[in-house]
Amino acid sequence: KQEVTQIPAALSVPEGENLVLNCSFTDSAIYNLQWFRQDPGKGLTSLLLIQSSQREQTSGRLNASLDKSSGRSTLYIAASQPGDSATYLCAVSFGTGANNLFFGTGTRLTVIP
Amino acid sequence: DAGVIQSPRHEVTEMGQEVTLRCKPISGHDYLFWYRQTMMRGLELLIYFNNNVPIDDSGMPEDRFSAKMPNASFSTLKIQPSEPRDSAVYFCASSFGGYGNTIYFGEGSWLTVV
Numbered sequence: 001k002q003e004v005t006q007i008p009a010a011l012s013v014p015e016g017e018n019l020v021l022n023c024s025f026t027d028s029a030i031y032n033l034q035w036f037r038q039d040p041g042k043g044l045t046s047l048l049l050i051q052s053s054q055r056e057q058t059s060g061r062l063n064a065s066l067d068k069s070s071g072r073s074t075l076y077i078a079a080s081q082p083g084d085s086a087t088y089l090c091a092v093s094f095g096t097g098a099n100n101l102f103f104g105t106g107t108r109l110t111v112i113p
Numbered sequence: 114d115a116g117v118i119q120s121p122r123h124e125v126t127e128m129g130q131e132v133t134l135r136c137k138p139i140s141g142h143d144y145l146f147w148y149r150q151t152m153m154r155g156l157e158l159l160i161y162f163n164n165n166v167p168i169d170d171s172g173m174p175e176d177r178f179s180a181k182m183p184n185a186s187f188s189t190l191k192i193q194p195s196e197p198r199d200s201a202v203y204f205c206a207s208s209f210g211g212y213g214n215t216i217y218f219g220e221g222s223w224l225t226v227v
Contacts (some may be wrong), residue, residue, distance in 0.1 A: 031212070034216070036218075041219035041220075043204055044204070091156075093212045100158050106155075
């Protein structure tokens with residue numbers, strides 16, 4: 001069964017800390033992996049998209065890595081800010097073609113001023 | 114662009130009533146997705162369209178749910194009759210090229226069936 005897991009479910013850090021969010025998936029045959037951010041009462045905003053052939057993607061203070069062999073991805077947030085507080089979801093498209101996205105249940109991040 | 118637009122944002126209805134959720138995708142996008150989010154099950158794909166044609170509706174929970182996309186700029190998700198267990202946030206999303214590219218989500222329709 002294809003599953004995506006995110007641990008921990010919640011994380012609190014003081015402002016300014018660097019932090020890592022984890023995502024694991026059960027099948028190494030993936031097409032791509034996306035990280036999303038969801039603010040309370042809002043939709044999902046795509047942060048980074050990593051294709052199967054890539055090892056990492058960077059956008060500003062965010063860096064996402066992909067290790068297919070171990071079935072893991074990490075989202076690194078540098079110099080965290082209170083505005084980073086949100087739920088972060090990992091989503092994986094399995095197989096050789098882009099098909100359904102399987103979402104993790106997310107990590108709720110709180111950055112304390 | 115205004116992004117993916119959904120309406121209504123909030124809906125409270127009585128069990129047995131018909132509910133229609135609406136979505137306007139981003140102009141030029143050829144894929145449209147309907148997702149449902151609950152605390153228990155997280156985000157689940159209900160159905161998706163490519164060029165207005167339904168491709169995969171295996172996630173539609175039962176016959177009470179139906180979705181249409183009459184043209185490239187409009188889609189509806191209908192629940193008839195509604196039940197309390199349908200209470201959830203329903204998201205519409207669109208993309209150009211499907212899951213191979215960035216998916217853009219609307220802000221969701223928060224449905225409560227009492």
